[in-house]
Amino acid sequence: MRTRSAAYLPSPLIVLVDRWRFDPLAWLHRAEARAIVAEQRAAGRAVEVRSFDPDRLPRDARILLRLSDPVMRDAxxxxxxxxxxxxGPGGAALERCYDKWRAYETVCRAGIDCPETRSATGEPGFAPPIIVKPRRGSDSIGLRVVRRGPVPARLRNEAMLVQPQVLGAELTVGVIDGHAGEPLRLGLAEGVPYTFLRKYLLPPKRMLLTDRTLAARAQHTALAVARALGVDWAVRVDFILERARNRLLFLECDAAPLVGPASAFAASLAAGGMARAEQLARLLGEA
Known part of the structure; x- marks a missing residue:
């Protein structure tokens, strides 16, 4: 969240990261933080990296949060x-996006198309294949596909959501300060879920859309999603285009995305004409 005072805070830049622990998500965010620190130091800026400690919060410095989602919420x-x-993201926006059920309800009320979504506590009401995902979280952690039979009993609880699996092309759009980048199509075969493994460890190729009408539609819808959810920093908005009915369906708004130089967020904005220097300026409240 870029508060009103953030634009006037002095250097140096302090980048808050996860404490080292045996957790792939923490490793990813620490690696991303190193890349951003390298960018800033190459530009001649003094940068200090600190592990987040709720009892020792930084003072009188510009603070950039590069933390895994659970630690981001605490910070x-x-x-x-x-x-x-x-x-970094404001608390209210972060919680709205982190709770997928709440995010879907909010976005649907704004007139944006979403997959049918229900709590996993009862019968889904639609036939397999069925997507089962945690209600709270991001990065596709815990996402799985039930291709036949009922949803397993261990997944039928209030912490999980169910959706019919939609077949189509997955798209992602970076958004910051009311600017939407170019939509990127992910090189996944239809029906292959975009799991944590495929998102970060075996990432698919990212491709620009040749259909300019669809690209403009995805950008417009990404901005509408950001407005509906009241986001106040960088987000990555994910969609799936159901080709059979030409429906562009909202999947997720990640309010704490990876924003490093190799991220989908950075690639989307760069393809849309926003140079990396401007991206960093906006991320740091200096634009």
Whole structure:
């Protein structure tokens, strides 16, 4: 969240990261933080990297949050409670996006098309294949496909959501400060889920859309999603284009995406004409 005072905070830049622990998500965010730190130091900026400690919050510095989602939520709560300005997602927006059920309800009320989504506590009401995903979270952690038979009993609880599997092309769009990047199509075969493994460890090729009408439609819808969810920093908005009915369906708004130089967020904005220097300036509240 770029608070009103963030634009006037002095250097150096402090990048808050996860403490080292045996967790792939923490490793990914620490690696991304190193890339951003390298960019800033190459530009001649003094940068300090610190592990997040709720009892030792930075003061009198520009703070950039590069944390895994669970730690990001803790850090945002602590910083907001202390009145400390930082560069990262605001708490309210982060929670709206983190809770997929709430996000779907909000986006649907705004007139944006979404897959049919239900709690996993009862019968799904649609035939397999069925997508089962955690209600809270991001990065496709815990996502699975039930291709036949009922949803397993261990997954039928309030913490999980179910959706019919939609076949089509998956798209992602980076958004910041009311600017939408070029939609990128992910090189996945139809029916192959975009799991955590495929998102970060075996990432598919990203391709620009040749259909300019569809590209403009995805950009417009991504901005509409961002407005509906009240996002206040960088987000990545994911869709699936159901080709059979030409429906562009909202899948997720990641309010704490990877924003490093190799990220889909950065690639989308760069393809849309926003140079990396401007991206960094906007991420740091300096544009």
């Amino acid at each position: 945002v709560r602590a910083l907001e409670a202390s009145g400390t300005a930082y560069c």
